[in-house]
Amino acid sequence: MSAPDWLLTEAPASRRQASLGRWYRNWLVFRRNPLAMIGLAIVALLIVTAVLAPVLPLQSPTAQALSQRLAPPGAQHWLGTDELGRDILARIIFGARITLGIVLMVVAIVVPLGLLIGTISGYIGGALDVVLMRITDIFLAFPRLILALAFVAAIKPGLESAIIAIALTSWPPYARIARAETLTVRNADYVKVAKLQGASWLRIIWHYIVPLCSTSVVVRMTLDMAGIILTAAGLGFLGLGAQPPTPEWGAMISTGRDFLLDQWWVATIPGIAIFAVSLGFNLLGDGLRDVLDPKRT
Amino acid sequence: MSDPILEVENLRVTFPTHRGDVDVVRGVSFSLGRERLGIVGESGSGKSLTGRSIMRLVPPPGRVSATRLALLGHDLLKTSAKEMTRIRGKRIAMILQDPKFSLNPVMKVGHQIEESYRLHADADRGQARGKAIEALSAVRIRDPEAVYHLYPHQLSGGMGQRVMIAMMLMPEPQVLIADEPTSALDVTVQLQVLAILDDLVRERGMSLILISHDLGMVSAFCDRVMIMYAGKAVETINARDLDKVEHPYARGLIASAPRLGDDRPELPVLQRDANWAK
């Protein structure tokens, strides 16, 4: 039996085969969408270069060479150098690690928090729902960047503060989505049966509701990543995110803007990086939505 | 028998899938006079798609083909989409299982009926309103003036289905296709809705195609019954001769339903034969 046959069989012989088969089917649908595949390629490239950055034959992202400052793109520096003579290609690739790190950290905080608040709020309902949702509304009402700015200004500028600030402003939509999904399934027959069997509310939320919410949350997450990257870059640009000499894309644009007219590459290249990665995540998110949408039968 | 109103010959509905084209309706032929024809089959037998293809309402990517598909001698397969919109409603109308999905939820039912009348007849509001009230009383709604002002969600299932019928019959079509019109309703309400259909068909000399899974109900209501299995019409029989039906599938269906006063220790299970689908 060939591998696709094994995956597509209607009679899987084990738990693993069944779930791999489901993933493979989703992959087959996903693969048919060329834009989503472009998005996936961009994101995959970002991840691979970020992971491999230390072993790639790059120049140091922080080593200064004032003799070569503001060199245009060429054979020695493919993407040129910045005002301190640092290789921009190396800085972009090491910057990818930072961007990816911020995104992952934010997601690691925001998704569980949003899921938890949303599902509990939706499933338990009543007064708890009202309280949790009003808290959500309050956070939702703040403009994202302003709240992040205030937060970072109050603590201290830096990567950690930026992550916490972005997380603080990004969880409410997840709670909303999770709650809305929970409301549609909380009265489903299979939940009724689980109650009848004596399942606790925690078990119902974790085993029955979360698997159904998680697809829309994952889609939302991928679409949100562009926003997170932009906010992080915005904080970096304002000097409130990653601190020098860390090669953060937003901060790179910020220093590069002084030379925008004569040495365009210093600010433009990190700009293109931000644009490409945001676009990649958006395309990926759209593709995932088509595949994972629970309303799709 | 008089000239057929609707002729269907070798009707096919094909859906493309990963593994090539699948014929869901495979060469169904029948002709319909001024009568009540029942199409009976289980889920997946192609009965609903047969009804829909007459209306040219098969959802894409489904394709319909036939050697002949004619309404009053007029070839429906060659009719343009625009012309078809006029034929639907005016010449053929369709009633679906759940009126909730067919009625506009934010419009009073009276206005919806008026609209369906004014689409096909040149009438002013006053006339249309009179017609709508008349139509509501024709489906035995006791207080048509009050129901006229209700919104669809305020109607019970049986009432909603009656409003649907009133609306569909407004332009006085020659053929009415009813796809499971009563299966969402309680038994007593089912009978009322069927009785209304029965009266209207008789009074107006319409032809009716009743599509259902309920062989007992269809055979008690219709003149002829066509039994479908796996996309094919396996047997067509006069309703009152149902007990003489020959096809083993139809016999199996009849036998497998429990009857009142049934004392069989076990219900016979339909043994499907691969040859039936050929």
Added chain:
Amino acid sequence: MTPPMIQLDDLGVSFGKGTRRFDAVRNVTLDIAEGEAFGLVGESGSGKSTVLNAIAGLIGSYSGAIRIDGAPAGPQRTGAQRRLLQMVLQDPYGSLHPRHTIDKILSEPLLIQRLDGIERRVEHALADVGLKPEHRFRFPHQLSGGQRQRVAIARAIILEPRILLLDEPTSALDVSVQAEVLNLLRRLRRERRFTTVMVSHNLAVVAYMCDRVAVMSRGRILETGSSAELAKGGFSHPYSRQLWNASSGYNRDLLKELWDDA
């Protein structure tokens, strides 16, 4: 004498408050003996499913008393009380979690009740309802309606309950599949001596499956009798007669009384 398996004493259930109060069930008193097959028939809104849900402990507030196996059974139940009784619902599409394999669906009740021998019990339950081992790791959407309903039945019997509640278990199925599921339920009942309560709008199905039948309308039980009596039209309440007439098929002459009553 052993007490009845299920005892309802003046059960009342209402939803909403004040002018919007709706009495779904009123003054229902019932004794169902151990091993009995009891049927509730009525049309939508008659309160038959609400009675079933109250027995199952799924309704938070009600008036009157519910006793199961001699002990009072409110909405808060112990694990053992929950195991005593399981339910099969109408819609084979909505009652199975779309992201759980059949294996997971059947193991869940065992995990919840902390039972051992999960592997063996799941295999057994599948075989008991006539499903093959190859069905075990499929998802519900890979099964037919009849197969799904078999899974729902397997899920209910895997806890070895003494009471099985059936809420329109076959009304979403094709007639030929209905026969298979009804046969299965009858066989299981013979083998395991369940007490069953079945709710249905289909008189013929209820009469075929049950020993005793109650007719419900607008929240009340109108009358109760043996299903043999029901089958031959021996029920006397006008509404029961109407239901009986309607079940014997479309007949123009019967409609007169229906209109007068509608």
